[in-house]
Amino acid sequence: MSVPGIYHDGMTTRVTRVVISRVDDSLQWRGADVAGEAALSSVMPSARVIGVPFTLLLPDGAQLQIxxxxxxxxxxxxxxxxxxxxxRLERMRSIAWVSVVVTVLALIALFEYVLPWTADRIAYHLPHRLEVAMGQQSLAVLRGRVFLTTTLPAERRQHLQALFDQFAHGIPDLPPVNIVFYSAPMVGANAFALPDGTVVFTDDLVKALPDDRSFLAVAAHELGHQAHHHILREVLRSSGAVVVFGMLTGDVTSLGGMTAAIPAFLLGNHYSRDFEADADSFAFQTLAAHGIDPAAFVDAMRALEKVHPELAADKQVRYLSSHPVTAQRIAKAEAASMAFRQRHAVAR
Amino acid sequence: MHEETLGSGIYLPEIHDTVFNRAEDAHRFEFNGSARDYFRIWIVNVALSIVTLGIYSAWASVRTRRYMYANTLFEGSPFEYLARPIPILRGRLIAAALFATYIMASHFSRTLQLVTMGVIGVFMPWMIVKGLMFRARYSAWRGLHFRFIADYGGAYQWYLLVYMLMAIPLALSGLLAQGGHPFTGMVLFLAGFFLFYPWLKGNQQQWMAEHHYFGGKSFRFTREPSAYYRIYGAALGIGVLCMIPSGILMGLMFNAMVKSHIDPRQHSIPVLLATYLCIAPTYLIMWTYVHVRMTNALYNQASLGRYQFESSLRFWPMLYIYLGNVLAIIFTIGLAIPWAKIQVARYRASCLQVAGEGRLEEFTQRTSGADVAATGTEIDSLLGFDIGL
Known part of the structure; x- marks a missing residue:
């Protein structure tokens, strides 16, 4: 059997048309002024790709193209x-559509399970020093710019501090935590958990909360972030998402990279919503364990809504928000409160 | 800009500006790829890459690049992509590790982030050389591969040291701003930038073209410095013109927000997206313009032996193609990527030709050249460093 081909000598750009044939275990080619033979096993063929000519690399550096x-x-x-x-897969039309489905499912699995799981395993094996460094880094950036010296009276702070310490002391498996107060007019009423164990309350939030129990409800939520190392895990997860997206799209700075930044950002929000819900249920459990009705959490949410009216449920779009919608959180807190009261009624 | 700059991801030899209209002396490029075939190859390889957690991606990119190369013909002979997957995989893993370190460093300490940035910056010219060497070494035509001569000194000069010159107008404008003349400082800085940047880009193109070899001959480059001032001057003008409608649009948007009492902080993502939509067309227009003119400048000023290259990309057709590509990719959630790449490759090949008497048979090569590691090429493609090919 013989086929037409092109001979390149590997040293010049001359093109010679040849006829290539296989005789037993050797390959022979013959053209206008070239002819040769090589053992089939000494010839290196290129792999098959739809429409791409085959290049057969000959032992002397020359090549045949078919x-x-x-x-x-x-x-x-x-x-x-x-x-x-x-x-073979590339040639089947049905496989193309199967590939689309596989790609979509694999991407969902990757970002919903594989990436969070891997990031969490890494987070639990990193030394606590790292979290301390992260926390100090963010405090150093915020202090003096966003976080200003607190204006709360000293006795109020000491009272809350003692309350917080006593509350945190009773929680098992909690990393070392401490509470600080800052005046932060730019953020308004809010609380933050920093990865080094610092819990930040803004003055506005302290003023907005009606009583000690609602203060503890917010503190319990933030302690949930601390107990489960949410900040480090979230950083690892969203950094992982950025890296994986960068690798998938091939580059990170161009037009393509810029569009990849949007899904990476949305994913980051998705992960943080999970953590918020997790911190909420931690708060309900811890409050109940301390003998405090989780209804305190509802009071805290309502107080927050009063100072931040834009938080009211109907104005938020679920997939675009980093926190679960307030109404949902309140509903969950009320369910927890109901369970708490039933248990206490039975105990009595 | 790597993928886009390369168009099809294809390495095309560089070129020279002369008017050769005699048809018998024009050697044409053509692109025969079909979106249908390329889609099939691409989607199977994407699926396999994701399922294997990226390991297969090295094999996948070899297959897809081989398709694009083989379907680009010059004087009837296809180009060939010869790289092996394993070095690409190694390069990709190193690139991912570096990138991950950089991203993570920003959360842990400012110092660590600056150090990573510094390390990447210092090694960038080295990686550019490695990347160019790799691409040249594994791109072949008629059995001969291209070569890029490793000139690290030149790379450090044109991709690192010259940027430090930028510090002079920056420092001057800083001093003036401190001295109470912020406006003069700003004008001085912009003037310095516009004197400097086109000059720099021209020299980078020259450096890159002149270190490429094919068939024992080096590419030559006759640089006309004023051409680059024209390109970037026009780009600036276009940018200013585009800014007017997108500024008006943004103004309307914020006005509407203020009127309906929407707090942008509460709707950060829709606001971000809307801003993006206002700015993206300007970005696309300016980028396309610079890309078209710079590609033409590169090819039209370069020659190989007695052959002179001619690139005649035009702004409007290119913008039309890119706009169509962007929209198609967005509305198909990425499934149109293969189609988009084919469009660009076809248009670019149709605009490129080589003029010169001869049958392109006199190129010779003695040594086959050693292997080149893929680290540089993977890092520069990940970080998207614009090497302007």
Whole structure:
């Protein structure tokens, strides 16, 4: 069997048309002023790709080119086995659609399970020193710019501090925590958990909360972030999402990279919503364990709504928000409160 | 800009500006790829890459690049992509590790982040050389591969040291601003920037073209410095013109927000997206313009032996293609990427030709050249460093 081909000598750009044939276990080619022969096993063929001509690298550095459709299937039946399998998949129309589905499912699995799981395993193995460094880094950035010296009276602070310490003391498996107060007019009424164990309350929040129990409800939520190392885990998860997206799209700074930043950002929000819900249920449990009705959490949310009216449920779009919608959180707190009261009624 | 700059991801030899209209001396490029075939190859390889957690991606990119290369023909002979997957995989893993370190460093300490940035900056010219060497070494035509001569000194000069010159107008404007003349400082800085940047870009193109070899001959480059001032001057003008409608649009948007009492902090994502929509067209227009003119400048000033290259990309057709691509990719959530790449490759090949008497058969090569590691090429493609090919 013989096929037409092109001979390149590997040293010049001359093109010689040849006829290539296989005789037993050797390959022969013949053209206007070239002719040669090589053992089939000494020839290195290129792998099969739709429409791409085959290049057969000869032992002396020269090469033969055979148009894709001219290549007899039995000449190099045993080379490039994996690529041959891939090539077969690429030729099937149904596989193209299967691939679309597989890609979508695999992406969901990757970002919903694989990436968070891996990030969490890494987070639990990192030394606490790192979290301390992170916390100090963020405090150093915020202090003096966003976080200003507190204006709360000293006795009020000492009272809350003692309350917080006593509350945190009774929680098992909690990393070392401490509470600080700052005046932060730019953020308004809010509380933050920093990765080094610092819990920040803004003056506005302290003033907005009606009583000690609602203060503890907010503190319990923030302690939930601390107990489960949410900040470090979130940083690892969203950094992972950025890296994976960057690798998938091939580059990170161009037009393509800029569009990849949007899904990475949305994913970050998705992860943080999970953590908020987790911190909420931690808060309900801890409050109940301290004998405080989780209804305190509802009071805190309502107080927050009063100072931040834009938080009211109907104005928020669920998928675009980093916190679960307030109404949902309140509903969950009320359910927890109901369970708490039932248990206490039974105990009595 | 890597993928876009390369168009099809294809390495095309550089070129020279002369008017050769005799048809018998024009050697044409053509692109024969089909979106249908490329889609099939691409989607299977994307799926396999994700399922194997990225390991297969090295094999995938070899397959997809081979398709694009083989379907780009010059004088009837296809280009060939010869790289092996394993070095690409190694390069990709190193690039991912570096990138991850950089991202993570920003959360832990400012110092660590600056150090990572510094390390990447210091090694960037080295990686650019490695990347160019890799791409040249594994791109072949008629059995001969291209070569890039490792000139680290030149790379450090044109991709690191010259940027430090930028510190002079910056420092001057800083001093003036301190001395109570912030406006003069600003004008001085902008003037310094516009004197400096086109000059720099021209020299980078020259450096890159002249260190490429094919068939024992080096590419030559006759640089006309004023051409680059024209390109960037026009780009600036276009940018200012585009800013007017997008500024008006943004103004309307914020006005509407204020009127309906929407707090942008509560709707950060929709606001971000809307801002993005206002700015994106300006970005696309300016980028396309610079890309078209710079590609033409590169090819039209370069020659190889007695062959002179001619690139005649035009702004409007290119913008039309890019706009169509962006919209198609957004509305198909990425499924149109193969189609988009084919469009660009076809248009670019149709605008490129080589003029010169001869049958392109006199190129010779003695040594086959050693292997080149892929680290540089993977890092520069991840960080998207614009090397302007």
């Amino acid at each position: 148009a894709h459709d001219d290549m007899p299937p039995d000449w190099f039946a045993r080379s490039h086995r994996i690529e041959k399998a891939v090539d």
